[in-house]
Amino acid sequence: MRDSVFNCCVSPPHTPGGVEEHHQHSIRAQALPPNDRRFLIFFDFDETLVDECSDDSMVTVAPGGILPGWLKDTYRPGHYNEYMQRVLAYLAEQGVTPAAIRSNVEKLPPCPGIPALMRFLLSQPSHDFEVVCLSDANTVFIETWLQHLGFRPLFIRIFSNPAHFDDNGQLQLRPFHSHDCLRCPANMCKAVVVRQYLAQRIRERGGKPYQKVLYVGDGANDFCPSLILSPGDIAFPRWDFPMHKLIREMAEAKPGVFKASVVPWKSGEDVISTLKKILERP
Structure with a gap:
């Protein structure tokens, strides 16, 4: 049901100014991350970390x-977040419990090679990678899945649509933010959060840029933030998924406009191979 051409995502740290003005959308209040990390890597969630759409x-x-x-008929392209609010309300009315929802999320299968990629990143020296999750799912789903698999400590920030179970056991979902991007759904544009987060972090790092910014995704919503990557950065689109197809279409229609290097992946092992090469360089 999710229209992959209309998926995007955003959220910010719990500090004053910039992206952080949306701090109410953060999963939790967090201290500033260390400022010595060499590489910044973003991960999408649906069909990137987990091998399906968590909402679906x-x-x-x-x-x-x-x-x-009647419920499915209320979906409108570009307004999936609003549709999911109605789905979650329906599930609560039908007696579906928070435990059932969490259990369902915990069973979501990881994409091929993703557990190996997460373990690889966890094994690296602390000054190598600053890892961020950027997703149009919601904070409850992402936190639940990462905690269950033991990968939560890896992620410095999780930016997603804010969600919580209310006193009646209903999973309440809200849009992340509003924006002016015509490419993305009404509730999220991932390019906005990447741009603002980068600007904020470079200020906090005393003006020192990252050696590389890396983006791992699959959907059309991941194409939008990959457009703002610089030469020397790397986009990792999942092989033959919408992000990959859109990058190829742009390369054919507008050669040279897409600046970042492109490394398609079928397995997390493909990403590991590239990261190892990056780490070998001085």
Whole structure:
């Protein structure tokens, strides 16, 4: 059901100014990350860390494993976040518990090679990678999955649509922010958060840039932030998914406009191979 051409995402740290003005959207208040990290790497969640759309997986906990037609008919392209708010309200009305939702999320399969990639990053010296999750899913799904697999400590920040279970057990979901990007859905543009987060972090680092910015994703919403990467940065689009196809289309239609290097991946092992080469360089 999710329109992959209309997925984008954003969120900021709990400090004053810039991206951080949206601090109410952060998963938790966090101290500033260390300023000696050499590389900044962003990960999408749906179909990048997990091998399906976490929102769509909620259908399996609905009565009979289906959503009623009247509910599905309320979906409008570019407004998936609003649609999911209605789906979550319906699930609560049908008696689906927070435990059932969390259990369903914990069972989401990782993409091929992603556990190996997470373990690789966790094994590296602390000054190498600053790792951020940037997703149009929601904070509850992402926190639940990462905690379950033991990968949560890797992520300095998680930027996603804010969510929480209310006193009645309903998962309340809100849009992350508003923006002016015509390419992205009403609730999120990932390019906005990448641009603002980079600017904020470079200020905090005393003007020192990262050696490279890396972006790992799959969807059309991941194409938008990859457009602002610089020469020397690396975009990792999942092989033959919308992000990859859009990058190839741009390369054919407008040669030279896409600045970053492109390394398609089918498995997290492909990303590991490139990261090892980067780390070998002085």
